[in-house]
Amino acid sequence: MANISRKVEVVSGCSPDAIPEEIVYSQEPVVLKGIVKDWKLVQLAEQSASAAVDYLKSFYNGRPSLINRGHPGINGRYFYTEDMTSLNYDTVKMNVDEALDLVLAAISDPQRPSYYISSNGVDSHFPGFRQENDLTLPRRQVNYSVRPPEVKIWIGPPSVATCHYDALDNIACCVAGTRRFTLFPPSQFENLYFGPLELTPGGQAISLVNFANPDYEKYPRFRLAEAEGRVAELEPGDGIYIPSMWMHHVEGLSAFNILVNYWWDDAPVYTGSAMNVLYHAILSLRDKPEHEKKGWKYLFDHYIFSEPGRAAAHIPEHAQGVLGEMDEIKARKLRAMLLNKLNR
Secondary structure, eight states: OOOOOOBOEEEEOOBTTBOOHHHHHTTSOEEEETTTTTOHHHHHHHHOHHHHHHHHHTTOOOOEEEEEEEOTTOTTEEOBOTTSSSBSEEEEEEEHHHHHHHHHHHHHOTTSOOEEEEEEEHHHHSTTGGGTSOOOOOOOOOSSOOOOOEEEEEEESSEEEEEEOOSSEEEEEEEESOEEEEEEOGGGGGGGOBOOSSSOSSSSOBBOSOTTSOOTTTOTTHHHHHHHOEEEEEOTTOEEEEOTTOEEEEEEOSSSEEEEEEEEOOSOGGGOOTHHHHHHHHHHTTTSOHHHHHHHHHHHIIIIISOTTSTTTTSOGGGOGGGSOOOHHHHHHHHHHHHHHHTO
16 A cells, blocks of 8 residues: 555534635645535435435436446456556446446445446436535635536445546545545656556546555655655545645545535636646647757746736736736637637
8 A cells, every 4th residue: 555644634513505715725635524424315325325326316317427337357446458558447328327226236246347437417417416415615706707616426336546636626525435535736746657648547647656556666756755645534424625736546445435526616717728738738849959948938937827917017008918817808819819820
């Protein structure tokens, strides 16, 4: 096992409809002890897995979904095949109630193929569920449009979501079973040995280190990441706040596990995904001469990573253009310009 002993801070007494804003403003992970213990699904899952499944089925609207079917012998670790040319599971389209029955069947017969319902939309497939099982996010008050939160449900047998990062803030709620979260600050990215950007289990690059049996000869810098890591074990009813870009390795430890998570971003809707910047930089910047890349690094620090307004402070406001405060109209013009340049 990864050698990490530092614990994530635990906060008790939080209400699901009154999470203190300072928790998310701290930009540090925090366990929210017992925050959803009164959810109806949490209470039914304490009775039995079948009671939880029956309750979920009562909301299910019949829409099919994409379900993960693990290959034999993966032991719940959704990862790559040995040669890293494909993934060690298949993604199949089926009705969610059928998948729920297959998950239940695997509890009594672990030799059956493993099925995992991952990142399934709650509102899209279980309308009405949130009337009895919900929380209010402590979002910042802003004067521009933001996206509504993405609420997802994850259901399956023992599983490992290999260490990855999300470009969204996250509150993950442990509903059934116990979960172990191992987290690392963004500064440890290089020490976690992330894999390809294109072929990924969940849309994000993942660490190639096997946390259950780290190979320190192959991945020596992982020891540096361990020194900065922290761990949290969640019981049913607990939640955890994971700041955007914090890397996290998630293990479902019980025979039957349910997690409901909330992703959100308080950036303006028009900003789009920062992954587009990374891909474009790989295309247009990575292979430039070293002295040129060094110059661009200074420019990025000045235009992108300095405090807001600094790069254009010496320019009259009417002449600042895209260096000034961004809005929907400027964003559309900038996007059109980029598309035009990329299509040449």
